[in-house]
Amino acid sequence: MIGTRPFSQALDRLKRHGLRPTRQRLALVKLLFDRGDRHLTADQLHAEAAAAGVRVSLATVYNTLNQFTAAGLLREVVVEAGRSYFDTNTSEHHHAMVEPTGELFDIPAGDVRLSALPPLPPGTKLRRVDVILRVVKSQDPAS
Amino acid sequence: MIGTRPFSQALDRLKRHGLRPTRQRLALVKLLFDRGDRHLTADQLHAEAAAAGVRVSLATVYNTLNQFTAAGLLREVVVEAGRSYFDTNTSEHHHAMVEPTGELFDIPAGDVRLSALPPLPPGTKLRRVDVILRVVKSQDPAS
DNA sequence: GTGATTGCAAATCTTTTGCACTAAA
DNA sequence: TTTAGTGCAAAAGATTTGCAATCAC
Numbered sequence: 001m002i003g004t005r006p007f008s009q010a011l012d013r014l015k016r017h018g019l020r021p022t023r024q025r026l027a028l029v030k031l032l033f034d035r036g037d038r039h040l041t042a043d044q045l046h047a048e049a050a051a052a053g054v055r056v057s058l059a060t061v062y063n064t065l066n067q068f069t070a071a072g073l074l075r076e077v078v079v080e081a082g083r084s085y086f087d088t089n090t091s092e093h094h095h096a097m098v099e100p101t102g103e104l105f106d107i108p109a110g111d112v113r114l115s116a117l118p119p120l121p122p123g124t125k126l127r128r129v130d131v132i133l134r135v136v137k138s139q140d141p142a143s
Numbered sequence: 144m145i146g147t148r149p150f151s152q153a154l155d156r157l158k159r160h161g162l163r164p165t166r167q168r169l170a171l172v173k174l175l176f177d178r179g180d181r182h183l184t185a186d187q188l189h190a191e192a193a194a195a196g197v198r199v200s201l202a203t204v205y206n207t208l209n210q211f212t213a214a215g216l217l218r219e220v221v222v223e224a225g226r227s228y229f230d231t232n233t234s235e236h237h238h239a240m241v242e243p244t245g246e247l248f249d250i251p252a253g254d255v256r257l258s259a260l261p262p263l264p265p266g267t268k269l270r271r272v273d274v275i276l277r278v279v280k281s282q283d284p285a286s
Numbered sequence: 287g288t289g290a291t292t293g294c295a296a297a298t299c300t301t302t303t304g305c306a307c308t309a310a311a
Numbered sequence: 312t313t314t315a316g317t318g319c320a321a322a323a324g325a326t327t328t329g330c331a332a333t334c335a336c
Contacts, residue, residue, distance in 0.1 A: 020290065020291075020335060020336085021335085022290090022291060022292080022334070022335070023334085024291085024292070025291090041325090042325085042326080055293095056292085056293090057292070057293045057294070058293095058326095059292080059293065059294075059295095059326090059327080059328085060291080060292055060293070062325090062326060062327070063291085063292085063327085066326095066327095076224070078221060078222065078223060078224050079221065080221060081219070081221050081227045081300090081301085082225070082300075082301075082324070082325065083324095083325075084224045084325085084326085096261075096263060096264055096267075098264060098267055099270065103264075105264045107261050111258070111261030111262075112257055112258060112261060113256065113257065113258030114255055114256065114257070114274075115254070115255060115256035117276075118239075118250050118251070118254030118255060120239060120276065120278050121239055121241060121246075121248045121278065123280055123281060124239075124241055124278035124279060124280055124281055125278060125279060125281040126276060126277075126278050127242065127277045127278055127279050128276075128277040129274065129275070129276055129277070130273075130274070130275040130277065131257075131272065131273070131274050131275075132272070132273040132274075132275070133260075133261075133263065133269060133271075133272055134269075134270045134271045134272070134273065135263050135264060135267035135268060135269050135270055136267060136268060136270050137266055137267055138266060138267055138268040163309095163310060163311080163315065163316070164310085165309075165310075165315090165316060165317080166309090167316080167317070168316090184300090185300080185301080186300080198318095199317085199318090200317070200318045200319070201301095201318095202301090202302080202303085202317080202318065202319075202320090203316080203317055203318070205300090205301060205302075206316085206317085207316095209301095209302095224325090224326085225299070225300060225325075225326075226299095226300075227300085227301085
């Protein structure tokens with residue numbers, strides 16, 4: 001029965017990461033992962049939940065996004081001063097960000113070639129590399 | 144007379160960018176540029192000013208940093224969710240950021256080679272590329 | 287039951303803004 | 312003078328937190 005698939009997928013995803021499957025978490029997991037790769041702020045997800053008839057407080061959305069990130073379900077993307085995006089794609093990749101709207105697009109890791117690593121600050125090791133292409137809507141739509 | 148150099152340098156820098164040289168701006172320019180490349184938050188600069196005996200309000204520090212950035216004297220760097228750094232190095236370069244302290248180090252642009260540009264979102268043109276190496280203090284200081 | 291989770295409101299943190307006052311040109 | 316710049320306090324926006332009520336196990 002295909003209709004039950006999304007539910008068990010969401011449930012499995014939570015269980016796999018040791019998160020108790022509450023009504024709110026199940027709903028948020030579905031909103032996040034049922035529609036491909038997404039970049040959402042807490043506020044956007046909260047609005048989506050409301051639109052979908054799911055009652056969740058904004059505080060719970062924040063807490064849940066942080067838990068999901070800590071559990072490895074999501075990745076936090078910081079490209080603008082006062083706003084955090086949560087990315088459902090946790091595999092290695094980069095981002096293009098459209099100014100000033102803040103829209104995000106994925107850039108496959110393979111599309112950006114980084115030379116041999118530059119010297120790191122002493123006593124540190126590399127955890128991750130983020131490449132952000134900051135783009136603007138071009139005045140000339142033909143170019 | 145060498146003693147007057149820093150003063151006229153600060154004054155020139157402001158004049159060159161069409162900024163009226165007030166007592167506060169002169170003091171902030173000196174704090175920012177007399178000590179090599181720096182990455183500072185508004186709060187840090189405000190604290191430095193206070194320590195140096197310069198009376199400036201935090202609001203003025205924020206406004207001044209934004210004006211300096213708009214005038215091209217500084218560059219804003221966003222690497223952490225709720226905090227903006229201002230970089231006195233406005234030439235092309237990248238950053239290494241130490242977690243979780245937030246310390247920033249410059250990476251020369253030449254140390255990172257980017258392949259041919261990946262396809263950009265349609266109707267946009269590239270404004271800037273930011274590369275952020277996220278590093279952690281290594282447990283093993285010898286490595 | 288018992289401990290984890292939620293909702294709400296209040297608190298926190300960073301940054302911006304309104305407005306009367308002060309200083310630069 | 313005239314206009315730009317400053318300080319203060321209040322406002323704004325994003326995020327976190329304290330605590331009582333609720334839910335999963």
